[in-house]
Amino acid sequence: MNLSQPSRRMVLASAAATAAVTFASPALAQGAARVVVIGGGYAGATCARFLQREGLEVTLIEPSASYISCPFSNAVIAGLRDMAQQSFTYEAIERQGVRIARQAAIRIDRAARNVTLADGSVLAYDRLVLAPGIDMRFDALPGYDMAASERLPHAWKAGPQTLLLRAQLEAMEDGGTVIISAPANPFRCPPGPYERASLIAHYLKTKKPRSKLLILDTKDAFSKQGLFTAAWKELYGDMVEWVGLSGGGKVVEVKADEKIFVTEFGEHRADVGNVIPPQRAGRIAIESGIADQTGWCPIDPVTFEARAQAGIHVIGDAAIAGGMPKSAFAANAQAKACAQAVALMLRGAQAPEPKLINTCYSLVAPDYGISVAGVYAPAKGLLTDIAGAGGVSPANASRAVRAAEARFADGWYKTITSEVFG
Template identity: 45%
Template sequence: MTFTRRTFLASAAASLAAPAVIGQARARVVVVGGGAGGASVAHRLVVAGAGAAEVTLIEPKAVYHTCFFSNLHLGGLRSLDSIAHGYDRLAALGVTLVRDSVTGIDRDSRSVRLAGGGSLGWDSLVLSPGIDFVEESVPGWSLAAADLMPHAYKAGAQTRLLREQVDAMRPGGVFCLIAPPNPYRCPPGPYERVSMVAHRLTEINPSARILLLDPKKNYSKQTLFEEGWQAHYPNMIERLGPDMGGDRIEVRPDRMEVVIDGEAEAVDVCNVIPAQVAGRLVAEAALTDETGWAPIDPSSMRSRFDPRIFVLGDASIAGDMPKSASAANSQAHVVAAAILADLAGATAPPARYANTCWSLIAPEDSVKVGGTYEPTPEKIASTDRFISQMGENRATRLATWQQSLGWYAAITEEMFG
């Protein structure tokens, strides 16, 4: 069933309010994806909902490694275990956990099919599946080559592999990072990653070189990163943008070569971060547009194509908001409020969104960018913005680092209970 903008609000009210009325049964809310968006929604629904809905979280991983702070493992500043979290506390709060993957969504019967067999029915469906990669967006690279040239953009085993490769580099070797085009998930941001790999190499391989190949002319916090690289890692990092062939590359994983504008260069480690789209489950349910991402109603994060379904986090087209964990967590609050209002037959409070993205350049030298946002008819629009300034003193950068530590503790407690 497809919904037009004309029928959107009327259909939403009718279809979402009905399950709470018929037989007075508890509504079934199914959440797909246990990251910053999905886990936060599940947690908030059971805590704030006071039993108003049966909340089921479908996530194939028993242990979730956060993408945010995963770059710090590459820099030798955190263990992989320190960014690993389980879902037992969520279960203790009343969330039903299903360790499985969703292979399909039937919007007519309101059910999801599971890889392990069977299906689950839903009255409201929340999709927060994150990203998938665009195969061959970097010519010569595919997921089959990820053991040779890791992406490390879904934290866990790939993060461990990339760290091992960095540590095993020959003295004076070359680490190459291929940055993605816009839009892309961040964290783990590619430029913080360059910073953290540079920090690690400064400690164990100071004559090594970092080659950053970037298809974008500019990137977020660029002047702050460049200032930090000059201060902490002088002469180690070389960035080639599109004017220098950064958008005309291919890779040869079996030879460990990068071809830049037709000229091959041998590298020791190559971290390929491909172009990205919404998790394919969303596209297969016909909830994406020609961009590969999911359009949403800015006031609620409901799908523009089906108001019974919410899409949040990296998979959504969230207007001026970036694809960050902080943004996904903020969107989760709006989604949970909308669902609980539907169940109560009430009007949800006005949506308000916020985001902060921290980036660590060197130990205790952290920068940030962020802002606040409100819905308009067209998009989630920025209403205020802040960013770290060049030349800040050590105390300011240390305070920013400490803020990021507090944020990590708070968001993971909200995600995992």
């Protein structure tokens, strides 16, 4: 097969033309079934690779030429890591035989089973995998819109925002105040705001030791809370202050020009402010009606098929995955289980009951790692924690164990990015 030529079954035509053509009703007639994957992050890129290995004709729709990884981007913000270590191309995936459509997906026609791309061309599918990740909700927190994010970066999608927050920290005078506002659940990377606080505190302690870091939280509890809180005290003394919901930590408005965070109890002025806003599933999942009123996508926990539409599967951060967090590890694990389900269903077989694993490492300092893990199985229509398994690193572990977990975090990153992009 000449990869530079569209194959017979790949429908690349204008939307108008396609509407009039019989391809609008795809058939499984001859040859490999067509699977379209929307989104080239940890979920979508993994799924595309594993589907292709099953002999399917796979197209991955992803407008960006490279992927910037969120895991470890907190270390970039803290000046501990170079952005180049976060960037991956799709070359290996393409070489493997996955077709890459380097455009945005504009519209899904659920009845006709096709996806319209930005240039108007249309891709028909037998099954569709949605992995659109998250969008920031710029309508949820008064004062925080896209323009405000240039002054108070979210840095919750890695890229220019990551470097902007880093530059602001580097420009801050010693003795300044850094404020992070953390959203209510659910959101991408539950331990992420607290890892970020930790690594920024490490930077401040090293470079600007008279500075303060304040976390204003919309919740009263957060991931790995006991471990983070103990480590902050041990490593950073009084530098880090966390204010939860019942202590008045919920930010109800921001004034970007003055870098003021307004809570129900008063105002806090930041020298560097990081707003992690509420989020929802990526745009295409909302506009195609696959997400529900929560902004996330209900799925069948065995097949990852959307509750809203047979033939469309949702994986990664956009999905409501029950007890599983919105993490890169979970996205990668879901992608492989989903690829298995899709491959079997396209052969007329039944998808088996999966078991899923999640592991999230967080760095509290470069040589101090902590983790949370879980094992999940379908129960009562959701992916549910298996009782007795999983949990967080022990509270009383030695510094040698913390150092080992920091090394394992690095090993995890190398392994998973090699599986997904290498």
